[in-house]
Amino acid sequence: MSSYPGPCFCMMNRAASFCILLTCLLLAGCLHSVRLPDAADSQAVRAGEKAIVLFRHQSVYDSKTRETLGTYPMEGFGFEMACLDDDDKPLAPVILLSSPSEQARKEGWAYLVLKPGGYYLAVARAGADQNPPATVRVSTLGRWGHLSDTSIDLDRTWWFHVPPGSGVVYIGSFSNGCRTGRGIFGNLIDRCTEVAVRDETEPARAVAAARFSEYGPLRVSLVKEYQPALEIPGETLRGMRWGGLAYDAQIRPLFPEAPSSADMHPNARGDELYPMGFTVTAGREIVFPDWRKKALLGAVTMGGLIDDVRDLGGGYPPGAIATAYLLFYLPPAALVGAVAGDWKDRKWKPCAERILREVSEARPLKRAEEAWLSAVPPGSGRLLPSADGDDGLISTAARDRLRSVLKFEVTRVSLMECGPDDSVSLDMAFRWRLWDAASRDLLQERIVVFGNPAGRAANASFYASRPWENFLTALPACRPMEQLCTEQGYAEFRQELQQGIREAVMHVLGQ
Numbered sequence: 086m087s088s089y090p091g092p093c094f095c096m097m098n099r100a101a102s103f104c105i106l107l108t109c110l111l112l113a114g115c116l117h118s119v120r121l122p123d124a125a126d127s128q129a130v131r132a133g134e135k136a137i138v139l140f141r142h143q144s145v146y147d148s149k150t151r152e153t154l155g156t157y158p159m160e161g162f163g164f165e166m167a168c169l170d171d172d173d174k175p176l177a178p179v180i181l182l183s184s185p186s187e188q189a190r191k192e193g194w195a196y197l198v199l200k201p202g203g204y205y206l207a208v209a210r211a212g213a214d215q216n217p218p219a220t221v222r223v224s225t226l227g228r229w230g231h232l233s234d235t236s237i238d239l240d241r242t243w244w245f246h247v248p249p250g251s252g253v254v255y256i257g258s259f260s261n262g263c264r265t266g267r268g269i270f271g272n273l274i275d276r277c278t279e280v281a282v283r284d285e286t287e288p289a290r291a292v293a294a295a296r297f298s299e300y301g302p303l304r305v306s307l308v309k310e311y312q313p314a315l316e317i318p319g320e321t322l323r324g325m326r327w328g329g330l331a332y333d334a335q336i337r338p339l340f341p342e343a344p345s346s347a348d349m350h351p352n353a354r355g356d357e358l359y360p361m362g363f364t365v366t367a368g369r370e371i372v373f374p375d376w377r378k379k380a381l382l383g384a385v386t387m388g389g390l391i392d393d394v395r396d397l398g399g400g401y402p403p404g405a406i407a408t409a410y411l412l413f414y415l416p417p418a419a420l421v422g423a424v425a426g427d428w429k430d431r432k433w434k435p436c437a438e439r440i441l442r443e444v445s446e447a448r449p450l451k452r453a454e455e456a457w458l459s460a461v462p463p464g465s466g467r468l469l470p471s472a473d474g475d476d477g478l479i480s481t482a483a484r485d486r487l488r489s490v491l492k493f494e495v496t497r498v499s500l501m502e503c504g505p506d507d508s509v510s511l512d513m514a515f516r517w518r519l520w521d522a523a524s525r526d527l528l529q530e531r532i533v534v535f536g537n538p539a540g541r542a543a544n545a546s547f548y549a550s551r552p553w554e555n556f557l558t559a560l561p562a563c564r565p566m567e568q569l570c571t572e573q574g575y576a577e578f579r580q581e582l583q584q585g586i587r588e589a590v591m592h593v594l595g596q
Contacts (some may be wrong), residue, residue, distance in 0.1 A: 227552030
């Protein structure tokens with residue numbers, strides 16, 4: 086069994102959806118198997134490189150329990166998952182599941198073999214394959230929900246942590262209820278409840294003891310809410326398109342604001358977390374817009390007018406208009422786009438080099454450390470070295486009798502296109518994790534972004550593949566490159582860097 090979700094990334098354009106659907110059809114006979122981990126996975130689990138992640142998958146149809154594992158299509162609900170440690174990998178569907186025994190399969194027990202780390206989990210209700218839809222996916226948000234007469238009810242999303250050296254980890258029991266009644270035979274789904282999570286630790290211990298005892302005792306790391314449920318009024322719906330796997334809703338506004346989750350901040354637990362140790366680290370260097378790719382894409386899609394060849398009319402096989410586009414428009418347009426993109430890369434190279442110097446001189450890590458020290462209560466925060474990694478960081482905090490430790494990481498600093506005339510805005514992503522120093526449990530994990538809504542709209546596919554990024558209410562300006570590449574523009578850029586860091590720190594601390 087693969088240790089990571091399936092090979093097709095869940096990008097909700099038609100080509101990717103077709104890829105996912107085709108993969109599911111090919112795997113119809115092996116979507117679920119009764120098997121124990123193979124020799125390679127067993128060795129990796131014993132070495133602490135991977136862990137067996139155990140959970141339960143159950144559905145109730147018309148008040149009757151229904152087997153959901155080993156069926157095609159999966160009757161009940163599906164998962165999409167991403168590892169928060171792999172920022173360059175977008176959300177992907179979980180296609181392959183295994184059960185440790187036939188009896189466990191009938192009871193809904195399944196497992197994945199995953200590497201240690203933090204994971205984002207989105208759950209899709211049943212009904213994505215039916216018409217009219219019970220289930221809908223909003224592509225700009227990368228989230229699943231249910232379409233009713235009056236609203237789109239987006240389901241909450243989850244996160245869980247696989248601790249290093251865990252052996253076997255239980256993350257929860259997932260279940261939902263569905264009502265049928267539509268269709269000629271009355272067997273089509275009318276509506277399903279949002280998938281709920283229950284704690285069934287004791288039954289999970291029994292399954293683990295019976296089938297996974299060689300990997301040590303069961304460790305419990307239940308999923309927690311990452312993003313709250315969200316209701317979008319039905320009148321904001323601008324149209325739906327069949328994407329091969331689900332209905333894809335287009336809404337206005339593109340990015341409705343979700344209410345803050347009750348447990349979004351470290352102090353939401355109500356526990357005494359101070360004295361707290363903290364550390365600040367950085368991820369990748371600053372990233373600039375790919376002018377060549379943007380120009381090429383704009384040229385071949387006629388400025389974004391074409392999303393699919395079928396939009397030109399004629400269906401498949403393509404009609405005369407689509408044939409003319411492919412034969413006469415596409416080749417010269419691609420050449421013009423590539424040339425235009427290369428010209429922009431050369432034009433803005435001196436400005437890009439200056440921006441890199443500005444980021445270096447602004448010393449964002451130092452500014453973040455200062456922001457933390459000024460935000461926490463006097464004498465309750467202590468800066469810890471990050472060179473020893475997460476394990477060393479937690480051990481240092483426990484040795485120094487700190488109650489908790491928070492790691493704040495600047496994972497992305499980039500310029501995003503946000504409008505005409507090569508307009509760009511600052512885009513900064515921050516990941517924070519909070520551990521209990523004594524138990525070593527990961528209590529909270531979030532990724533927040535300081536960015537401009539116009540930049541988010543202009544790069545919707547990029548953000549939709551990272552739905553775990555929550556945007557801060559404060560935002561940087563969107564300005565043309567001609568304005569940015571001046572002494573005043575550089576000074577404003579430095580100020581926005583510092584503002585973004587302060588805003589992220591204040592958000593994490595709930596201030």
